[in-house]
Amino acid sequence: MLDSPVLWEEILQPGATWSHVLKRGTSLRMIDIEGGANVGAMFYNFECTAERYNNPDTLKAQHIARLTEGFVLYSDMGRVLCSITADTVGWHDPLGGMSNHALVKAKYGAVSYQEALNDCHKNTRDAMLIELGKWGLGPRDFTDNINFFSKVEVDATGAMSFAPGNSKAGSSVELRAEMNVLTILNTCQHPLDPNPKYQPKPVKLELRRVLPPAADDPCRLSRPENGRGFTLTERYFL
């Protein structure tokens, strides 16, 4: 299928935060410009923010500990917030969570705004809290986050390890909004990134209009669970 035109294009700067209500029937493509980017993300049903991304429901409905094309992001109400309709990376991390002030200070040192202006060291948790506040939400509204472009492997003993080099320059992932989804993104480094330098990367965002998921949509058919998830989502709009 030919891509529909890009309606909004924006560079999300390194260590920056972005939020938007992705409307049902639009898509968000994130492009890792330089390679090695990380995008922490949280998702809410904009019409009732008590309904929000549920990481365990997403993982157990699809028997996965990674995210890629063909999988969907579930809310706690059994509905599909977004589908992953395209992905050239192959693995996005739902386990590692987000960086915080203490972690960034311990890894990279504290660099204040006074010293470094917009190159000061930022962390995802503080940035997410501010962005939640802009929508009338607060600390009680944190959810688990996804780390797009990052990979955390788990071995037979349960040990977690960050896999460097997961995302090459130009890699992209596309989310199709199946509801009106308040989406909050942040480009700070993954909390398990072994890079000793504070070096967050930029990401390009593209928004398009897309067709609704057809009867043979690959995300709908990827698992019987997802077929039911789409049915419940479509019933919400009746």
Add this chain to the structure above:
Amino acid sequence: MSLVESPRSVRSAVYSQVIPAGETWIHLIRRGQYFRIVDLKGNQAVDTFFYNAHDYADRYSAQDTIREQGNIYLTAGTRILSRFGTHLLTIVADTCGRHDTLGGACANESNMVRYAIDKRHMHACRSSFLKAVLNWNFEGGLTKRDIGSNINFFMNVPVTPEGKLTFEDGISEPGKYVEMRAETDVLALISNCPQLNNPCNAYNPTPIEALIWEGDVQ
């Protein structure tokens, strides 16, 4: 997997309560107290969540807990952490050896997705959680937004190197227990899982017991 027994005897506990399957339990545990959950009949999933009792917005975080210990399984030695970095509890004894925190809690809606749309009516953990928090007497009230990703004590949910999540038969047996020391005052929330659709309870939900001991810190 190393198993660690507790030196505390059941006789010296200051509190004990049997929690039947499908029931909820919410209780304050003071800093220094020891808190044990016993799998009385074996292979029961105990869905558990914790709050910092001084700030309910500062609650258990599965992602922070597993990342900081570098391992997805909870067992003796695990520091149970909150979203804002508070050390809530430490697992000090564990005769089961492995506990899950990726599988979350069952809900009417997730049951409809996972099993069949006509499963909406079946009793589920997140209904138990909601009942408990909505009834908890707290200024401002606790609501659904205060319920995050929980721990499943006694449940076995391995992840493969290929990134698959699998639900394996339980490794727990009758009488196995996990014991924690509260590192700050915590509010503990339990749903003793009523799930009938998957093997997390061996298709047979059974009672558990919660016990509390006084600790060294008063």
